[in-house]
Amino acid sequence: MFNKTPLAAALTFMFATHLPSALAQAQPNPGNTAPSNTTPASTTPASTTAAGAKNQPAALGTSDVPTLPEVAVSGSADKNDFQADRSSVGAKTPTAIRDIAQSTTVVTKAVMESEGVTSFQDALRNVPGITIGGAEGGQIGNNINLRGFTARTDIYLDGFRDRGQYYRDTFDLESIDVLYGPSSMLFGRGSTGGVVNQVSKKAELNDSGEVSGTVGSDDRYRSTVDLNHQLSDTSAFRIDAFGQSMESTRDVEKNQDYGVAPSLRFGIGTPTEITFSALIEHNDDMPDYGVQALDGHPAPVSRNTFYGLTNDRTIQDVQILNNKIKHKINDNLTIQNQTQFAHYAIDARETAPQSVLTGSTPGSPALSNGNYTTLSPSQLFVQLQSHDRVIDDHSLYNDTDVFYKFDTGFIKHNLDVGIELGRDTYANQAYTRGNLPIVSLLNPVYESTPANVTTTVGNLAQASANTFAGYFNDTLSLGEHWKLVGGVRWDDYRAEISNSISLPAYASQTTTFTSVRAGVIFQPNDWSSYYVSYGTSFDPSLEQLTVTNGTQNLAPETNKSYETGAKWDALNGKLSLNAALFQVEQNNSRTEDSAGEYELNGDVRVRGGQLSATGRLSDKWQVIAGYTYMDALVVKAADGTEGHTPANTPRNTMTLWSTYAFTPAWEAGGGLTYMSSRYAANTDLVEVGGYTRWDAEVAYHQKKYDLRLNLLNLTNKFYYDALIQSDGGRSVPAVGRTVMATATYKF
Numbered sequence: 193m194f195n196k197t198p199l200a201a202a203l204t205f206m207f208a209t210h211l212p213s214a215l216a217q218a219q220p221n222p223g224n225t226a227p228s229n230t231t232p233a234s235t236t237p238a239s240t241t242a243a244g245a246k247n248q249p250a251a252l253g254t255s256d257v258p259t260l261p262e263v264a265v266s267g268s269a270d271k272n273d274f275q276a277d278r279s280s281v282g283a284k285t286p287t288a289i290r291d292i293a294q295s296t297t298v299v300t301k302a303v304m305e306s307e308g309v310t311s312f313q314d315a316l317r318n319v320p321g322i323t324i325g326g327a328e329g330g331q332i333g334n335n336i337n338l339r340g341f342t343a344r345t346d347i348y349l350d351g352f353r354d355r356g357q358y359y360r361d362t363f364d365l366e367s368i369d370v371l372y373g374p375s376s377m378l379f380g381r382g383s384t385g386g387v388v389n390q391v392s393k394k395a396e397l398n399d400s401g402e403v404s405g406t407v408g409s410d411d412r413y414r415s416t417v418d419l420n421h422q423l424s425d426t427s428a429f430r431i432d433a434f435g436q437s438m439e440s441t442r443d444v445e446k447n448q449d450y451g452v453a454p455s456l457r458f459g460i461g462t463p464t465e466i467t468f469s470a471l472i473e474h475n476d477d478m479p480d481y482g483v484q485a486l487d488g489h490p491a492p493v494s495r496n497t498f499y500g501l502t503n504d505r506t507i508q509d510v511q512i513l514n515n516k517i518k519h520k521i522n523d524n525l526t527i528q529n530q531t532q533f534a535h536y537a538i539d540a541r542e543t544a545p546q547s548v549l550t551g552s553t554p555g556s557p558a559l560s561n562g563n564y565t566t567l568s569p570s571q572l573f574v575q576l577q578s579h580d581r582v583i584d585d586h587s588l589y590n591d592t593d594v595f596y597k598f599d600t601g602f603i604k605h606n607l608d609v610g611i612e613l614g615r616d617t618y619a620n621q622a623y624t625r626g627n628l629p630i631v632s633l634l635n636p637v638y639e640s641t642p643a644n645v646t647t648t649v650g651n652l653a654q655a656s657a658n659t660f661a662g663y664f665n666d667t668l669s670l671g672e673h674w675k676l677v678g679g680v681r682w683d684d685y686r687a688e689i690s691n692s693i694s695l696p697a698y699a700s701q702t703t704t705f706t707s708v709r710a711g712v713i714f715q716p717n718d719w720s721s722y723y724v725s726y727g728t729s730f731d732p733s734l735e736q737l738t739v740t741n742g743t744q745n746l747a748p749e750t751n752k753s754y755e756t757g758a759k760w761d762a763l764n765g766k767l768s769l770n771a772a773l774f775q776v777e778q779n780n781s782r783t784e785d786s787a788g789e790y791e792l793n794g795d796v797r798v799r800g801g802q803l804s805a806t807g808r809l810s811d812k813w814q815v816i817a818g819y820t821y822m823d824a825l826v827v828k829a830a831d832g833t834e835g836h837t838p839a840n841t842p843r844n845t846m847t848l849w850s851t852y853a854f855t856p857a858w859e860a861g862g863g864l865t866y867m868s869s870r871y872a873a874n875t876d877l878v879e880v881g882g883y884t885r886w887d888a889e890v891a892y893h894q895k896k897y898d899l900r901l902n903l904l905n906l907t908n909k910f911y912y913d914a915l916i917q918s919d920g921g922r923s924v925p926a927v928g929r930t931v932m933a934t935a936t937y938k939f
Contacts, residue, residue, distance in 0.1 A: 272302045274816045274849075275768055275807035280351065281371035281389045283378070283665060284593050284608050290759050291667065293677050293711025293725035295372040295772045295802050303816055304362050306851055306861060306889060308406075308902030308932050310414060310436070312360035312368070312390070317865050319370050320802065320845045321385075321820035324914040332479075332506060332538055332583075333357040335914075338385035339372060339776055340798040340824045340841040341751075345736055346382045348389040349471070349532075350514060352589050353379070355616070355736075356536030358508040359475055360390070363416050363434035364453035367391045372802070373753040373776060374729030376707035377681045380612065380661055383729045384751045385776065385798075392469060395428035395457045396420055401939045408932035411439040426462055430455045441928035443498040444638060447477040451510075467516040475508040481544030482916060482924035484574060485878040486633075488562040490923040491548070492569055493634055495910050497925075499545040499574055503640040507539040524597040531590045538583040543628065546577035546919050552630055562877035563920065572633040577919075578625035580647075589614045589659075604669040614659035618737040622650035651694040655737035657687035665709070677711040677725075687734035689744075699744035705730040719761040727753045733782065742790045743782055749792065751778045757802075767807035775799045785830040795828035796838055812853040817863075819846045826874060833874040840915045842882065844868040851889070862888035862906075872921025880923050883911030897937045904930040 282292030289296055299318045309315045312334055316322050325335035325342070333356070335344045345355045354360075362368075371378075372386040379387050399422055406414040414436035422428045435450040451473035459465040483491050483499065516530040547558040550565070552573045559565055565572070593610035626646040631637055665679030688700040711725035729751045733743040757772030781794035804818040824841040826833045844866070851861030868882040886907055891900040905928055913926035 273807075274300055274303050274306075274814045275766070276300055276367065276369075279369045279371070280367075280391050281348075281369045281375075281378075281387055283667075284351070284591075284610065285595065289768065290715065290721040290761070291675065291677075291713065292371075293713055293723040294375075294727070294755055295757060295770065295774070295804075297370040297372075297804065297818060298806075299368040299370075299816075301366050303849065304365070304368075305900075306891075307849060307863075307887065308889065308900065308904065308934065310362055310406075312362060312365075315362055315365075315368050316370075316388070318816060318818070318847050318849065319368075320804070320818035320847050321372065321800075321822065322370070323840045323842065323845075323867070323870065325840060325916065332540060333359050333508070336388070337840050338370070338388070339774070339800070339820075340796075340822055340838050341385035341776070341778070343383075343385055343388065346379070346385075346387045348379070348387060349512065350392050350469075351389065351530070351591070352514070352532040352534075353587070353614075354390065354512070354534070355587065356510060356534060356585055357538055357583065358473070358510050358536060359447075359449075359477060361434060361449065361451060361473065363451060364392050364432045364471060365390050366393050372772075373725075373755055373774060374707075374727045374751045375709070376683070376705070376729035377663065377665070377679045377709040377727060380659065380681070380683050380707075381685055381703075381705075381730060381732055381735050381748075384731060384749075384778065392453065392471070393418070393430060393432055393455065394467065394469065395430035395455045395460075397422050397425075397428055397460055402936060404934055404936040406436075406932055406934040408438075409930055410441055411437070412930070412932060413437045426460050427456075427458045428460065429457075441496060441930070442480060442925065443496040444500065444502055445478050445480055445498065447475065449473070449475045449477070463520045465516075465518045467514075469514045471510065471512040473508070473510040475506070477506045477508075479504055479506045479540065479542040479544075479579075480924055481542065481579070482912070482914070482922040484545045484548050484563065484633075484919070485872070485921050485923070486548065486559075486563045486565070486569060486572070488564060488878055490878075490880060490912055490925075491563075491633060495925045495928055497634075497636065498638065499576065499631065499636055500543040501576075501641050502638050504541055504543050505539075506542060509535075509537045511535045526595045528593045528595070529591070532587070534585075534587040536583070536585040538581070538585075540579070540581050540583075542579040543576050543625075544579055544919070545574045545922065547575045548633065549573045549575055549630060552632075554630070556630075560920070569633050573630050574633050574636065575630050576628040578623070578628060580623040580625060582621045582623075584619045586617045587614070588616075602671065606667040606669075607664065608666075609664045610662070612659065612661040612663075614657075616655075616657045616659075616737060618653075618655045620651075620653045620738075622652070624648045624650045652692040653689060653694070653738065655687065655689040655734070657685065657734065657737060659686075660684045673715050675713040675715065677709070677713065679709045681707045683707070683730075685732055687732065687737065689734060689737065689739055695741040696739070696744055699734075699739060701732060701734050701744060703730070703732045703748050705748060705750075719765070721759045722757070723759075724756045725754075729753075731778075740790070742784075742788070746782060746790060746792055747780075749778055749781050751776060753777075763808065767805065767809065770802070770804045772802045773800070774802070781829075783828075783830045791830065793828065793830060794826070796825070797827050798822055798824040798838070798841070813850070814852075815848070815850040817846075817848040817850075819844070829874075831874075833876070836874050836876040837871055839873045839917050840870055842868040842870040844882075849887075851891075857893055859891040859893065860889065861891075862886065870915065872915045872923060873917040875921075878921030878923075880912045880915060883909055885909050885911065885926070896939070897935065900934045900936075902932045902934070904932065 276298035278286040375383040402418040416434040420430040431454045433452040438447045455469040512534045518528045549556040661683045663681035668676040685703045709727045713723045731749040755774040760769040777797045780792040783794035800822040846866040849863035872878040888903045908929040912923040914924040916922040
């Protein structure tokens with residue numbers, strides 16, 4: 193399976209060459225026994241080995257049930273480590289990665305800083321198996337596919353669904369944790385391909401500060417502030433902030449954003465801890481709907497060609513408030529309650545290339561079905577279309593969890609029992625602009641909104657949903673080497689929607705579903721772990737509080753995942769190696785028949801394998817690398833797509849980033865992102881070619897300051913980043929070569 197491409201072969205060779213010798217160095221600690229009865233977040237022998245190699249601070253073990261955002265990145269004391277010992281997405285508390293019976297990827301703060309990453313989307317380039325989608329179908333902001341399935345509503349912030357439509361920044365993130373495969377047992381509806389959790393920075397018991405400034409090519413400017421102050425022996429306050437003005441190698445593109453994220457913690461290290469945190473962000477960005485297709489591929493226009501109006505904009509305001517209370521009753525019992533309120537407001541005036549015309553006047557014939565033509569591109573034109581809307585979105589969630597450790601005979605249990613309550617409301621007022629210009633395909637004229645353009649009030653969609661769920665998850669330790677992981681969650685999801693113009697005028701839907709997860713883990717020693725797992729998930733038609741007419745009365749789509757894999761801690765715990773084979777299948781997907789009606793008779797299947805390596809090859813050499821192979825297929829469909837490859841699902845993806853410290857002060861690094869060709873839509877009419885992008889960095893480190901130079905897209909590769917299914921399939925060109933210089937002062 194893994195010899196499909198030279199890149200796949202290269203990574204397989206790396207594992208085959210270095211794995212035996214690396215594992216030989218991962219000797220168990222003398223006298224170490226099998227895992228004791230601890231919570232999933234507590235230190236297992238493997239994490240103890242890794243942590244010991246990196247001088248793990250005792251503070252990480254002071255609580256039997258750590259809170260989600262508290263210790264989600266790493267068990268290491270070295271803040272510059274790429275490697276994470278734990279992940280926030282394997283359970284309701286941070287869990288040792290070796291105890292998660294699914295594939296995971298953790299992008300730490302150290303990785304993001306080393307790469308010069310500032311956006312959530314760029315950080316996800318370290319996660320093989322993720323592809324980027326564009327703004328479409330009423331959606332704005334970060335739209336991603338994970339293992340071939342959309343994950344737009346499977347983005348989380350500190351364990352709560354962060355379903356707002358906005359462009360996320362990394363200024364307040366300690367890590368980004370990705371769990372692969374259906375996970376409704378942990379997260380409820382959605383999560384077909386997996387989930388992505390953003391882990392926020394939190395106040396700590398120290399006084400520290402950090403200020404940074406970035407200047408880059410194409411008029412890129414950015415600054416960040418991170419201040420932490422200890423208020424008492426058990427309380428602290430932290431505030432992070434950023435501001436930026438970013439232009440691009442794409443014509444007209446410019447983003448102006450700012451944000452602030454305060455955090456206040458009381459009772460740190462005591463039986464009762466209370467945390468208040470917030471995220472406030474404002475984005476004023478130029479939307480980019482990419483380019484239309486021609487002859488089954490993106491139109492042959494230059495990278496900087498932009499289709500739209502110069503006064504387009506997407507304004508987003510986000511306010512998220514979070515409160516967590518954790519009380520440790522005794523060493524075996526802890527209760528935790530967390531509440532999150534979120535408000536997302538979007539005001540978008542966006543113009544996109546809709547169709548390719550053979551003439552420059554309204555009513556000229558339009559191309560279709562991949563836009564095949566014998567005409568020269570210089571003879572073709574593009575009709576612009578508006579995508580204007582004002583969105584007001586609210587969410588209120590509350591989770592209560594009871595964590596209990598107990599024994600039944602020789603079986604040791606780590607039990608989590610919880611309930612979730614949620615309320616979502618959504619309003620989307622659409623507007624339509626008429627008489628928009630027709631522009632040349634090769635040389636569009638850049639202008640603001642012409643005087644003859646008219647605006648008409650469109651459909652007002654209003655929706656709401658109530659969620660109630662109860663769940664339990666148990667990790668059973670059977671003797672020294674075996675663990676069983678099992679859980680059940682019952683969801684009651686009730687949604688309704690009304691439309692002022694579009695159909696349906698009104699629809700309501702009640703969905704009840706029981707999700708399960710099961711896994712068997714074999715840990716023959718403290719540096720290896722082998723597992724098999726099974727999980728389910730469900731996708732209601734009103735999951736995103738929008739609906740396609742004709743699907744509102746359908747039962748939810750259901751998904752099943754099978755995975756087997758292995759995880760090794762090599763080089764005395766300094767290097768984490770992972771390998772997995774998986775299959776995700778949605779065997780009742782929604783599909784439209786020839787009569788225009790929808791049925792649950794489709795079948796979409798993704799099979800594949802995944803390899804990853806994260807950590808230190810030596811004290812001076814760090815690496816994070818991953819490869820995913822996906823054999824994706826529309827097995828059955830009534831809409832003519834049977835036998836096709838699902839949209840935006842490449843067969844091969846690979847990521848690699850590595851740094852080497854030549855001296856205590858000087859560091860250099862680089863890496864690549866590889867993606868094979870993919871289709872813009874399930875019709876397989878528009879194919880976007882594969883690419884390899886190279887990045888590099890040089891850094892100078894001192895105790896009080898850091899200097900860093902990042903070179904993005906080093907070879908100025910012309911490739912396409914996000915894909916958009918609508919209008920036959922559009923492709924958004926990625927930025928060209930970019931230089932960014934960052935200075936950071938620490939105090």
